[in-house]
Amino acid sequence: MYWYKSTKKFIIYTSVLLLLCGSYACNKPEIKETGAELKYFDIKEYFAKEALRLTTQNPLVDKTVAHNGAAENKKLKITSWTKELNLFTESDINKPAWKLSYNVQANDDSVVYKAKYPELKTREIVIRKKAGQVTAVAIVNNTHNILYNTTEKLVYAPGAYYSIEKTQKVKIMGANNYRIKGVF
Template sequence: MYWYKPFSKYILFTGGLLLLCTWYACKPEIKETGATLKYFDLKEFFKTDSVHLVKLNPNIKKTVTHNGESETKTVKIANWGQEFGLFTSSDINKPAWKDSYAVTENTDSLMYKAKFPELKTREIVIHKNNGKVTRLYILNNIHNLLYTTTEKLLYVPGEYYLIEKDQKVKVMSGNNYLIKGEF
């Protein structure tokens, strides 16, 4: 077993390195560290609104359109967090993106515009009245060699939400989706 002793140092070193990497990968998000967010907190906004909507449990007139064919139903949404998934996935508060958006602030609106073409979320416009969000618009765009997807998301609290998605895949026909939920 003379060959084992030199390797034991490498095994301990490698194990320690893996443990350190694992610890670093499990670091908490920005909000959990107490750091302030640079941009509007979409995740917290929709989390709060989802809790409010769960308590209200409203009937929603939901229309789903795919390539021009529509279907409308009145439904109860069981999971508002999932329903607002595309909105929350457009969150721009990632540490790597802290200087990636131009901010324009007016008395009644706040706009974030992407500075770099590779960013999925291209624009967020938030309209407010007395500090309360009255309208939220998000434009997402994904473009690569295989497909192009454009998402337009609109939320007017207490009135409706709209998800418009246009997808073009190379060598195939395009798909257009529209989801509208009216309170």
């Protein structure tokens, strides 16, 4: 009986310790909090501002959703622009560990970020500008392993449209194609 009580206490203490350590590890400071300068275009901040702007404007969106060619179209008001633009926000490449992981090619009207290493999910980001204002953001993401391959092509043109094209190939199940396009 004594062995059971001490084992139970050990399990409880160990569980609490692991939870505390895990929650501490999840609360890493953002790069901005450390005072470090961002190396690449700030995708997170840009889409946070766009989500706020679109929430304020509350535009009617002509949205088409397609899966393997079967499409549905509706005119609607988006209730959460933060969720709607989440795939764009998740393509942020300003992680401290990635500060030397992308080649940067800057032109007069665009900046192109290309991944140097194949294991990076975000393969390419193209930021187009005119008179200092962003006119389009195009992103290519790719995730692959021995079971599946997923490619995402994201395009956002402020005030015009956004589109998400996703191709997923799963070894046993086959391929799926998804397309979302919202026109303002």
